[in-house]
Amino acid sequence: MSKIxxxxxxxxxxxxxxxxxxxxxxxxxxxxxxxxxxxxxxIELGIPFSDPTAEGVVIQSANYRALKGGITTAKIFDMVRNxxxxxxxxxxxxxxxxxxxxxxxxxxxxDCRDSExxxxxxPDVPFEEKEEFxxxxxxxxxxxxxxxxxxxxxRIAMIARxxxxxxxxxxxxxxxxxxxxxxxxxxxxxEAVRKNSGIPCAVGFGISTPEQxxxxxxxxxxxIVGSAIVRMIAEHGKDSACYVGEYVRAMKExxx
Amino acid sequence: MTNKAGRFGVHxxxxxxxxxxxxxxxxxxxYDTFRDDPEFVAELSSLLNEYxxxxxxxxxxxxxxxxxxxxxIYLKREDLNHTGAHKINNVLGQALLAKRMGKSxxxxxxxxxxxxxxxxxxxxxxxxSCVVFMGAEDMRRQALNVxxxxxxxxxxxxxxxxxxxxxxxxxxxxxxxTSRIDDTHYCLxxxxxxxxxxxxxxxxxxxxxxxxxxxxxxxEGRLPDAVIACVGGxxxxxxxxxxxxxxxxxxxxxxxxxxxxVDTFETAATIATGRLGxxxxxxxxxxxxxxxxxxxxxxxxxxxxxxxxxxxxxYLHDTGRAEYVPVTDEEAVNAFEYLxxxxxxxxxxxxxxxxxxxxxxxxxxxxxxxxxxxISGRGDKDCAxxxxxxxxxxxx
Numbered sequence: 221m222s223k224i225x226x227x228x229x230x231x232x233x234x235x236x237x238x239x240x241x242x243x244x245x246x247x248x249x250x251x252x253x254x255x256x257x258x259x260x261x262x263i264e265l266g267i268p269f270s271d272p273t274a275e276g277v278v279i280q281s282a283n284y285r286a287l288k289g290g291i292t293t294a295k296i297f298d299m300v301r302n303x304x305x306x307x308x309x310x311x312x313x314x315x316x317x318x319x320x321x322x323x324x325x326x327x328x329x330x331d332c333r334d335s336e337x338x339x340x341x342x343p344d345v346p347f348e349e350k351e352e353f354x355x356x357x358x359x360x361x362x363x364x365x366x367x368x369x370x371x372x373x374x375r376i377a378m379i380a381r382x383x384x385x386x387x388x389x390x391x392x393x394x395x396x397x398x399x400x401x402x403x404x405x406x407x408x409x410x411e412a413v414r415k416n417s418g419i420p421c422a423v424g425f426g427i428s429t430p431e432q433x434x435x436x437x438x439x440x441x442x443x444i445v446g447s448a449i450v451r452m453i454a455e456h457g458k459d460s461a462c463y464v465g466e467y468v469r470a471m472k473e474x475x476x
Numbered sequence: 477m478t479n480k481a482g483r484f485g486v487h488x489x490x491x492x493x494x495x496x497x498x499x500x501x502x503x504x505x506x507y508d509t510f511r512d513d514p515e516f517v518a519e520l521s522s523l524l525n526e527y528x529x530x531x532x533x534x535x536x537x538x539x540x541x542x543x544x545x546x547x548x549i550y551l552k553r554e555d556l557n558h559t560g561a562h563k564i565n566n567v568l569g570q571a572l573l574a575k576r577m578g579k580s581x582x583x584x585x586x587x588x589x590x591x592x593x594x595x596x597x598x599x600x601x602x603x604x605s606c607v608v609f610m611g612a613e614d615m616r617r618q619a620l621n622v623x624x625x626x627x628x629x630x631x632x633x634x635x636x637x638x639x640x641x642x643x644x645x646x647x648x649x650x651x652x653x654t655s656r657i658d659d660t661h662y663c664l665x666x667x668x669x670x671x672x673x674x675x676x677x678x679x680x681x682x683x684x685x686x687x688x689x690x691x692x693x694x695x696e697g698r699l700p701d702a703v704i705a706c707v708g709g710x711x712x713x714x715x716x717x718x719x720x721x722x723x724x725x726x727x728x729x730x731x732x733x734x735x736x737x738v739d740t741f742e743t744a745a746t747i748a749t750g751r752l753g754x755x756x757x758x759x760x761x762x763x764x765x766x767x768x769x770x771x772x773x774x775x776x777x778x779x780x781x782x783x784x785x786x787x788x789x790x791y792l793h794d795t796g797r798a799e800y801v802p803v804t805d806e807e808a809v810n811a812f813e814y815l816x817x818x819x820x821x822x823x824x825x826x827x828x829x830x831x832x833x834x835x836x837x838x839x840x841x842x843x844x845x846x847x848x849x850x851i852s853g854r855g856d857k858d859c860a861x862x863x864x865x866x867x868x869x870x871x872x
Contacts, residue, residue: 270769271638271755272494273647274654282636292767302727317754322768342753344491348481352754369495371657379494393495394655 222363224262224310224338224385228349228420232475233261233386233442234433235422236449236468237314239282240265241291245299247458254465256307259472262386264341264444267296267315274343276397278447282454293323300335311340312365312385317352325353329360339363339385347379357384368413369393370404380417389440391425397447399426407439430474437475445471482671485794487787490670492757503661504672506577511679516572523568524683527601528558532684534691534848539818546838547701547845548860552688554712554852555823561853562684562712563594563665569680571598574661581605581660585649587642588779588826589621589706590853591665596630598663598748600669606630609648612640614778617861639772642782643707646756666709667786670757674786681715688848690720696846702727702837705850706829707800708744708780710789712852722816727799730789731829733775734802744773746785747793747800755783760790774864776805777854779826803829809865812855813836824853825862 227233236255240248252263268283268291270423272465275283300311313332320328320342333341340362345353350364357364361431368376370393389409391402423436424444433443452467453460490500496505510516524530533553541549554562557834567584568718574582582599584606586592592608600608608625612634615622625632638644646669653662667674667681685703692700703720705713707730715867720726732745743749753762755770763783775781785800792798808825811832817823823831827850841847855862863870 226799256839271647273650273756276651277637284638287769318762318764318768320768321752321754322764322766343493344757346490346492346494346497348497349489349491367494369493369497371495371498373498375494375497390495393657395651 222338222385224312224363225420226273227261227310228386228441232437233420233422234259234468234472234475235262235264235442235444236260236464237264237266237444238453239279239286239450240267240296240299242282242290242450242453243285243287243457244289244292245295247453247460248463249299249302251464252303252307254461255468256309258465258469260309260468261442262310262312264312264314265296265300267293267313267319269316269319270363271466272316274395276395276447278451279396282450297331297335300337304336310338311336312341313337314341317342317344320353325356329356329362332362333360337362339365341365341388343367347375362380368409370409376409376412377416380419383417383419384418386442388424388444389421389423391423391427396425398428402426402432408423410439430470433471434474442476443471482675484788484791487678487758487790488671488674489759489761490757491754492670493654495633496657497850499653499657500670501734502577506573507672507676509575510573511772516576520569520572523752524565528564529556530683531687532556534688536695536697537819540815543818544835544838546843547804547841547847548690548839549834549838550700550846551821552684552716552848552850554684554850555827555854559590559594559737560856561590561594561824562681562715563591564597565683565715565778566665566677566680566711567594567598567663570661570676571602571604571664572791574663575602575686577661579659579661582663583607583609583649583652583660584663584665585609585642585645586665587645587781588777588824589614589618589625589857590638590779591622591626592630592632593624595663596625596628599630600628607652608632609635609645609652611635611642611645614641614645618778618857619855642778643770651825666711667714667788668709668758668770668784670754674758674788678714678718678788682718684712684715684718684850685717687759688716692848699723699726699727701846702729704729704731704830704834704847706731706780706826706852707785707789707827708733708782709784711784712850713784717792721797728792728797728815729833730798731803731833732800733777733829734804735774735776737804738802742774743796744775744781744783745802746783748802750783758787760787761785776808776861777825777829779824780829801833803832807832809862812858812862822853822855823851827852
């Protein structure tokens with residue numbers, strides 16, 4: 221069982237998402253440490269891309285800011301190696317296919333292993349295209365994390381059976397971003413997963429409040445929050461770490 | 477040429493979010509069902525002929541031929557289609573398909589505005605609602621087409637993200653499709669994006685070369701020596717090439733927008749300056765930096781101002797069956813003015829890129845040779861921006 225899978229053993233998992241390099245890489249590192257100190261179970265680290273087609277405006281803007289600030293994949297690997305001196309929880313990368321493809325899929329996964337990155341989420345790589353990357357993921361022990369959407373229907377079993385780490389259950393149609401209401405019948409989707417696999421299910425897209433996190437954690441094994449945290453970092457800049465820390469603690473408490 | 481997974485050699489594929497997978501699968505099934513359905517085919521060809529004005533003329537450009545003093549030049553007049561460009565060929569096909577799929581709403585991206593106008597037109601004709609995404613920069617330089625789309629009843633949404641050009645409009649249209657799939661068909665305007673779009677759009681545009689091949693055979697009793705078309709995503713080019721691909725003696729030449737030159741950063745020439753990557757649903761060649769970030773490309777032509785190229789063109793380049801050459805802003809503007817003066821035809825600035833290359837090679841090819849150049853659209857929309865390029869400010 222992978223380290224990611226085990227992170228779900230001690231209760232419901234809270235998974236914050238952070239865009240690396242926004243506003244700078246030092247802040248990202250500080251935010252990660254605070255999130256871990258306050259109970260984050262897995263951290264999702266976004267490697268910026270110039271054209272993030274699955275993101276809403278909040279994370280799009282964070283990507284542009286980070287790239288303008290000169291962030292690169294190599295600098296992010298350096299930060300992860302720093303973090304790994306004292307951070308033990310699973311870390312996963314979230315980025316777009318071209319970032320990994322351009323770096324070289326094998327070199328990317330090999331560097332993931334060396335810096336102890338546990339998993340990879342590529343929102344523009346569906347089940348049908350995962351062979352592009354999965355052989356290298358397997359070779360270097362990186363979980364390639366699959367997604368299930370409200371529109372997946374007949375595809376759920378196929379995806380769940382080959383899922384690694386955890387299954388990223390997309391709560392709503394559309395792109396990332398805070399939503400006041402989530403209407404998808406997630407319980408039914410997660411039940412369909414459970415029939416086919418013992419993989420933990422974490423729900424993401426649109427979640428921002430402790431109340432939403434509590435509700436989601438009743439049906440899922442974990443909750444992913446991106447835009448709400450990225451927005452907080454956009455607001456507080458270099459001083460974000462303590463705000464994100466407080467937020468993570470509040471979300472974690474709501475899920476107990 | 478495409479296999480089941482929509483691959484053209486290594487290019488193509490379906491690199492899209494899981495949310496859209498069932499939508500493209502449904503589209504592929506619908507297309508497989510209706511592409512050879514006699515009723516569908518009859519309805520489409522009736523629309524193409526009666527509404528869009530096909531077949532388009534293959535015009536012998538006598539004065540151009542004489543002034544260049546070499547190969548005989550024929551112009552495939554897609555500019556004479558209803559809405560003024562080749563885009564209508566694809567849009568009528570996709571709109572009919574969308575109706576068969578029970579969709580009531582079309583969304584589209586547009587660069588120069590020609591595809592947006594065509595989509596708005598088809599939506600008006602078929603009683604569908606229509607939303608067109610257009611980069612902020614393109615809305616400025618193609619203001620006339622923005623007005624046309626709104627006049628036709630479409631909503632035009634300004635896209636401010638990124639460089640505010642075609643690639644950002646495509647990204648935003650994909651985002652919109654992800655949020656509303658049930659009643660909405662994404663009417664993609666070029667031979668790009670995830671499978672099955674490159675195949676569907678190519679098939680609907682192949683009418684260009686089906687006609688041109690028969691027309692040139694009838695006029696000259698033989699095939700042309702070269703077929704030239706401009707390439708952004710590459711829909712008019714693939715349409716112009718398709719029925720000539722098996723004719724080994726016919727050179728196929730795609731003209732990319734070099735902007736201020738392929739040795740500058742202000743270029744959109746993908747084959748000349750790009751490398752293999754994955755973006756907008758497909759594996760193909762893209763202009764990008766060393767970290768895989770998509771480059772902010774530039775061309776005077778909003779329709780060619782795109783950092784990628786359709787996967788089938790990438791494949792034709794790999795195999796050497798087609799050749800891709802860069803043409804700068806300056807060369808294209810010269811060709812734009814040249815055709816206006818010489819033949820009384822104002823071509824779209826996109827098509828002027830193809831013309832420019834014909835002007836380059838016709839004198840070298842000598843008498844007795846034949847070139848077919850696709851005039852993919854008309855240039856009314858470009859007059860204000862070309863005037864600006866020449867330092868003259870005119871009110872539109």
